[in-house]
Amino acid sequence: MERLLIEGGTVLTMAGPEAVYADGAVLVEDGRIVYAGPRRGAPEVKGARRLDATGQIVMPGIVNTHCHAAMTLLRGYADDMRLMEWLQTKIWPAEAKMTAEDVYWGTALAAYEMLSGGITTFLDMYFPADPVARAIQDTGIRGIVARGIIAVGGPSEALSRLEESREAFHRWNGKANGRITFMVGPHAPYTCPPDTLVACAELADELGIGIHIHLSETAGEVEEARRQWGKTPIRHVYDLGLMRGRHVVAAHCVHATDDDIAILAETGTGVCHCPVSNLKLASGRTPVSKMRRQGVAVGFGTDGASSENMLHILGSEMRIGAIQAKELEGDPAVFTAYDAVSMATIEAARVLGMDAEIGSLEPGKRADIVLIDTERPHLTPNHDLYGLIAYSALPSDVTTTIVDGQIVYERGRLMRMDGREIMARAREAAARIVKP
Template structure:
């Protein structure tokens, strides 16, 4: 039975605004067994106890990336400075047509390495060849909230294939990797999935007892086109067909009316906010502060590395805070603790996983990160929460545990071969993006 004591750190449990100050976190057999202000009792010590020195460091829950397309690391910096639909139609979708399962496996390995080293312990992913994504997640030691991307506009056969493969993914991998993988369904968006197809997806979700991960109201063009086609905005359309009557993780939600914000709140739709991707693609600024006031559950996501261009959720926190402040001309908007909540317990709630992760509490799974605060850019140490949001970097993460297993030690990956992963990713990215003769 593995026993770990994370000793002497500033513990941020994310159960209240205040840190407990210097404290110890005791982990036993993958579970947080105790959090002790000051020092843990000596009865816990023994020859088989692994001690992690957290002095001058912050100890907090692992970060939750609430929306990404992990294997799109293979397209990082391939198609920059383009509007969304040109980016998709002219660059991304043609390159994705050449993807193989092996490509997706190695792209996901690269994403997992990057996310772990910057403190992310779980990610919500929507892509293709999701069985290979699940394999990569299982091998990395991370958690994965996985959805096979589903599209109906490419034809009935393609839509039905998405339904079959999603059901198979659920059967093969839901609660797999010792419970570290959960499977939802992933209808891509209203502009790629018509209402009749979405009703089939909803029926499958109900039969399986799972939720839906979907892109909604990401761009002004999307809202205009959907409204023209169906007489309703994307949010109203999804509400009218009953999509929100089950757990839904809605990525983006940038263009919303006040009534639509109220719909999301009333139907308990969780929103995955992706500020850097929204800025880079000039999609707009999501009304996150307004949604937060309406008590909408909000998680923080990076989107794919091809539209960000990194998966550093610590950097994403800073941008999320600053973007709302400047947009609202209000320096009090999106305070640091609210942003840290989005990246931890908020993200866990958005994924329906807050029963097990997202905060440091006795009985929860031991997904924990240790951040080195003893550095010039984090000095003096007035407020560890503010430092994490406004001053920290992904490279400040020193130790990462998932399920009580140490996956990053002294800033280095423990079980993943970083050099091999990067070599594979480089070769596959070149093949995918080189025009065929």
């Protein structure tokens, strides 16, 4: 049996606001947590590898609910543009030149970056699925692969992409000790006609998996949906039956109406909140506290690196998202530091339907754990641990990232691949795909 004992740090379990242990310990056996609590209560173990966490916070791995990982290759390529112009003149032409190998290196770069900032799980919507799954396998991160399905080219385009999703699922689902799982990924109602959305729901049922989709990201999208179907995008997919009987993870929902929020709550649809992407693209402000008050699970997501520019929740989505939630309702008490940390961990796991397995440090769960060094000027002193994480911590404060009980990132080093090679390959691919 493989045992890892993390001891001496402040263990923050996210099993509730009070579940914090100043001199704590976490014991991991064969990739699962068997103990998380005060050090003096930890079971006696022989032959365990020991990790000294003195001076550090030991917390659950951060969960990124929405990403287009390989878009790291387009980071900084076309900033400061309007969404549709940006997609049509810059992003789609560059993506058309991306090979499967490019997607592999772009995803590996994203995984490296995410692990360096304490993200242990991400939900990815990109294409093709194979290199994404391979990069998850090789880097050691945990990932959900949703092959992006766009059907603007007609029904045959949709069919071939659904078939590719099915094949990739059978090839990869549950591989890498269960680190790789799948969802069906219809891009959005404005890129998938109703029959494609229904076909996606059928495939999700056939494979027994959920659906990941973008909904109500911009005011223009909602306006167009009202013109075309006489209703909002959320009401539209609900009426098509997409949200009943299966788990749906909806990215953005910036322009969700009260009726939309009631639908999200009724159907248990999880929402990915990407405040930085939404702000940078001037898409609007998501009614995040309103959604959560109605019982909707909301988790932070980074979106792709060509809209957010960095794939970090710590110091980025968490901090800006919390500040924005306060500003939106004109009340600093409406959204707390604990809310922010929850939306980065256990609530984000609930969004993905994975809270039985990840999101908190509790016995029986997979050992996805992050260590944060608090011996830093901007983390001194420590009056409130949640405030420290939500408002002060930076991705570079992460020293160690553990996925499935394995140390996959430690003090600047990706453990399973050569980080410098990943960056070199990504630079090469990036230069080629943007060449006119």
